[in-house]
Amino acid sequence: AQRVTQPEKLLSVFKGAPVELKCNYSYSGSPELFWYVQYSRQRLQLLLRHISRESIKGFTADLNKGETSFHLKKPFAQEEDSAMYYCALSSGGSNYKLTFGKGTLLTVNP
Amino acid sequence: NAGVTQTPKFQVLKTGQSMTLQCAQDMNHNSMYWYRQDPGMGLRLIYYSASEGTTDKGEVPNGYNVSRLNKREFSLRLESAAPSQTSVYFCASIVGGKYGYTFGSGTRLTVV
Numbered sequence: 001a002q003r004v005t006q007p008e009k010l011l012s013v014f015k016g017a018p019v020e021l022k023c024n025y026s027y028s029g030s031p032e033l034f035w036y037v038q039y040s041r042q043r044l045q046l047l048l049r050h051i052s053r054e055s056i057k058g059f060t061a062d063l064n065k066g067e068t069s070f071h072l073k074k075p076f077a078q079e080e081d082s083a084m085y086y087c088a089l090s091s092g093g094s095n096y097k098l099t100f101g102k103g104t105l106l107t108v109n110p
Numbered sequence: 111n112a113g114v115t116q117t118p119k120f121q122v123l124k125t126g127q128s129m130t131l132q133c134a135q136d137m138n139h140n141s142m143y144w145y146r147q148d149p150g151m152g153l154r155l156i157y158y159s160a161s162e163g164t165t166d167k168g169e170v171p172n173g174y175n176v177s178r179l180n181k182r183e184f185s186l187r188l189e190s191a192a193p194s195q196t197s198v199y200f201c202a203s204i205v206g207g208k209y210g211y212t213f214g215s216g217t218r219l220t221v222v
Contacts, residue, residue: 034210046210095160096141096204102152
């Protein structure tokens, strides 16, 4: 069975500090991994996916198959980055079901 | 462009009452999903519909039923609500894996 683990429920950093939100997964096949973000009183939205290897809002995430990790990083956190972040895994196929981690609430302090 | 629209936004039910959560998308997406979001539990898949005319159980389907009325609409029904179904419910749709899910704004349901 596939599983996504986000070990930190809460993460607090100061503005300008680097931030890393951890995500580990368990899946026997070739995974597709995503980060979703939910700002206060807003709907969930896709932040980035590993296949595109892009940087969105200064965030990057690299898939490490050896460590089965997909950590989200940003070198200089901003107050507007404060949000709930979810890592998600898709097993592929045509149904696009996602398994979500339990989420990490990031607070960026001024 | 509305995207994914959920109604109602808030609802309070008494134990044993029934209700239907509505979801509609205007993006011509094939696949639609219902998730519940609980503190400390993340999002868990209740039911999904990979295409019009098909529905399948997700991780936590007990106590729920769904209907894919047409390509646009995917409803979630609670036949006999229980306090354990107090949650925030999200509907989502997707056209393909490349673009990720588009989520609705959620329905906050309280069962007393």
